[in-house]
Amino acid sequence: MSFLSALLSLVLVFSTLLSGRSSTNCRINLTEKLSDFILTRRLLESANTIGPKTTTGYVGGNISANATVPLPDGCTGPIIFVNDYKLSSPCTNLIIYHGTDGREHLIYTINGVEHSVNGTRIDVCIFCTDHYECFVPAYFYVKGRPNITNNDILIKVMCSEVVITGNIDKDATLTVEVKNSSNVTIYKEDGLTLPHSINGSLFNPRNEYQLTTVATNKAGDSNPLTYDLNFDVNMTADFNIESTAVKYVNDTVKVLFYIITVNKSCSLLYLDYLNVESSCLEGGHTVLYLNKSFSFLLDLLMDQQQCVIVIELKTTKKEVIVDTSRISNIRIWPRVTHNGYYSINATLLNGVTGVMVQVLYLNGTVFFKQPILRDSLHHYAIANSSTRLPNGTFNVFVYPLLSDGRSFDSNHTAMNFSVTCTMSHDPSDDTPTNKPKKNVPVGFIVIVLIGAIILIVVIIAAILLGVRHGRINGQWAPHPNEEGRGDEE
16 A cells, blocks of 8 residues: 555544544454454564554544554454454444555544443454464543542632542543622632642632532533532631620720630631620620720620620630629618618719719609719719708619719619608708798897796795795784783783
8 A cells, every 4th residue: 555545544534533423334244253263372562563552532532543563474464353353344444554664554443432332342463374463452441521429529618728629530620610609700720630729818708609610521521519618617716705894985885805715726817707696785696807906895785784695706605794784783871861861872884974863752753863973983973862851751763874974864774762761850840930030149038038037036035035024923913812911900
């Protein structure tokens, strides 16, 4: 065969390959099997003798077996057996030509490979006199598109990266695409091998992402696998609440607390957050994002004695109990007063400016109000009542003052006490009459009293003198009988 004819044959082969259609005019001689020949020798490879090689093809593609062999005198060939049966000629899938190098060349091709071709055995031989000499058999293997499952691809979200590991076929590559919650692609790369990592700087841990992987080989693409990226996975951070402080600021109770973290699996990002739950919170729940100082300020509902706050960071929860009462304790004494006055001592939340005391009659009428300001150096407000109580029982209500130090929170459930006044002389009896009273000098009163006493003494003395004088006159007067008796003598 001339070189020109060989070239034309190669063109025919390549055009067949490009057509993507399997030829059907290659016949198998079912009466001639290689295994029927007892006299079969091994054809050894050398620099001038090349046997076919086991080859892997892909569904829909082409697969070929090539061989080069010199023909010694008395030998014919090359001859090809497919699955032990001789392939008859002519066959457009089989090209045999004599090369310029003096050797015989064989090319056997299957186009549009299907899975049924998998495992096909190819024997390339020459026939010499009464026996075949054959190369070591070659096999055609066929692979389809990659078949991967979630067990094959593992996604691990780390603090600073997303790591992809797993097992895929060595002849396959991976395409990875990441989309955000708005379905916008933020990362895509193909032709990847495993393991592979994606820089964490592309992600915002607060957001949700979806990662898709597709494995690709010459047969095509696998079915896509989709994963949800959760940046809380495998992240833990134990923490302690270092301190808490409750303060009344601008008519709002606030709690300030600090946390310290220990045993964290990775550095906490400032984008991480705390979940906070409490019945003392408006709505019962809030989210606090970490900051450099790890300090946090919460607005709480006021006047809750047992305010339980549950703080959650990653997978760890801690609990803290605070008292948001603006007046945490109050004492009024005596509760029964004999002089109309009492004392009050109120322990206040930090920031509360003082208390307003309202004293009411039992019928609800306000008797008087008294603001008591906080001691600037202490946490209490202390004072005596400013107005004297008359006899009777009174209700004493105590309200926290607002931040302006003048007005008070009338919506606050005030502390209520009962105070009773019992005095021997009731000041309320000292009420003015219709006639105005004249102020009499004390000296005049004393002179009048002394004069009265002297007059009384004089009268008594006069009486006594008069009685005595009467007795004397009665003692020395002559008896009438005695007087007559003397005349008779």
